[in-house]
Amino acid sequence: MGAKDLLSHSFRIAWKDIIELYRNKFGLVLLIVMPLFMMGMIGFIYPTSGSSGGNLPVAIVNMDAGYHNSTIASQTFTSVLKQINERTSMLKLTTAGSVGDVKDSIQKGDLEGGIIIPSNFTTSLLNGKQGTVTIMTDTSNPQVSATIQTLLSGVFSEMGTVLAQQNVMKLSSSVTSSNALAIVQPYKVTTQGIVPGSSNYFEFVAPGIMAMTVMMSVMTGLPGAISQEKEVGTMDGMMVAPINRLSIILGKTLAQTARGLLQGVVLMILAIVLFGVTIQGNIILVFGLLLLGVFSFVGLGIVMTSFASDQQTATMLMTTLMFPMMFLSGVFFPIQQMPWYMQDISKVLPLTYATDALRKVMVLGATIPDITTELTILIAFGIVMTAIAVPVFRRAMTR
């Protein structure tokens, strides 16, 4: 009796929900489109190495008057600038006649900024003074000024290095060009991850998004589905049958989990196909973790369901809870970047651990022993929440 009936009734309820979902073609399309959008957005709007910024129109105004008919400094500067820009293609460089022209163009929106080389540029440099370059930017767009500044400091540091190299070589003939570099810049940093291949932001964010989507899908879907059945009246049909009331909630959860996992799979396929994410760990473990994540959340969802009297309230309640979870659980930004009090909050959110564990498995190829802490916390969270949720739900159903 008992457990077997409970399960078989739950499966029937879940199956009914899945048929309903399947018949709702538009809903089904949205179900696939939502992760598509989500992945697409995050995959394409975030800067990945090499393609960031991108062709900001910037004009150079060269007013260098030269020193003894030589404009060597400004020539070197522009050529190095152009070289670097060819590599990164951050700017689209043009030349302009005067500062006034640049101002006009920025106001019109034709240019995003200007680089102005003053008339005493070569003179200053060749006479042992600092050379100053002015950046004129569209003040309404702080991003542009930052990009140009980054580029220019790159240019200057490269120019400085080359200049210093030449000076060192002049001082001693025994110094070769490579030695000179070691003297000018004795330290150099390279990074290497523990798994092969270059990492990008997308690899960081993909596991989190998967965990989030699956859990949110269940969290928002469950109260919605249950309060809808209450409103339509079909809940009474189930309540009046001689079944354990737990099987109602269990069946609904199963159906929502299936829905969430479907979205998770779509996300994963997109991540692999479109954005070249590789899954280092065991794929079954990935799904296991997603399921565990759902389990840890379901209790919370059920409690919310019991409190929300109608569908609208349920949805609002869930959205309210979703936002802090999205941003505090390290899905988009590493938790370590947050102030300590925010870190403390994120430590009580189950999504944090689910994301963390999933990231370890997907990106670092971790196995179960590596993520026991996260697993324990998720299981504990799930058990505690379910233990709270079940009696609350039973009470709410028969008021």
Place this chain on the structure above:
Amino acid sequence: MSKTALLSPERVESGDAMIMVENLKKKFGDFYALDGISFDVKKAEIFGLLGPNGAGKSTTLRILSTLARPTSGTAVIGGFNIVKNDTEVRKLIGIVSEKMIMYDRLTARENLWFFGSLFDIPREVLSQRIDDLLDLVQLTKFRDAQVGTFSTGMRQRMNVIRALLNMPQVLFLDEPTLGLDPQSSVEIREFIKKLNRENGTTIIVTTHTMVDADMLCDRIGIIDHGKVVALDTSTNLKRLVSGDNSSVLNLDIPNLTPDLLESMRKLECVQTATQDNSTHVRLIARGDDAFDNVIDVVRKNGGRIASVESLQPTLEDVFLHLTGHEVRDSADQKIPLERHRRFAAPQRRIR
């Protein structure tokens, strides 16, 4: 049956009563939706609960069908307590709710199969039963069509047969003819009668339409403000009005004025006088000379009588007689009661 009886020590011996309701109360906030309701329903009886909206009919039904819990009081169905042995009770009952209990995206058959599968019915039996039930309400043709495409009449027939999947001994019907055209209403009423006659199903039906109660029910309980104000057969209830030598008069007075109405009300023999529209007055009057007195007063005050009808009292008159207000009035009168707290939302009720 015997097995469950053995397993359950709570079973109460209830004689020939299928349902026993004792002093049932249900409180929402500070408002008593049910204020001590008691009645018995015999086996194979059709029992009507009649009353205006908000009188407590649906609440009674929800409590009896284990969907809500009483604040106090008890009820026993087929020997099982509705709170302590709710699972046993659920095996015995079926409920046709005011809301249509079905999923629009499932077909007729899928809907029935889903709800049927929640009961402990063998597959073949259930399959056969679904076919029989669909046939019974002429929906066999539409068995594989999604319920969302059905007309209101078809949906209500579905709603009724859904409640019959477990062959309930007790069937609750909450406003089964609400929103149906006369044709469909008749069909549903005939169906309920047939069910009762052929299967001996005990039926409790709530309604606020007098026709339903009059035509269907063996006995009728009239509920008002959460209390049973009268309980008897339709004939006996009507005798409450006519038995004490009362008669119902319908007068058509083209030049009816409020003063004229007032003068009729002042007559000693007139119990109630209600104005139906600008020219019609309905009186319940007592005494042998009531007829004469009324006409005299109207004539004396310059009223012209176009027609006079003496009617058999209807359940509507009974209700009026017992509660002093009309069925439609009472729901309106209760609104201030429910909004007792300023600015606070009205107390949420049921569901």
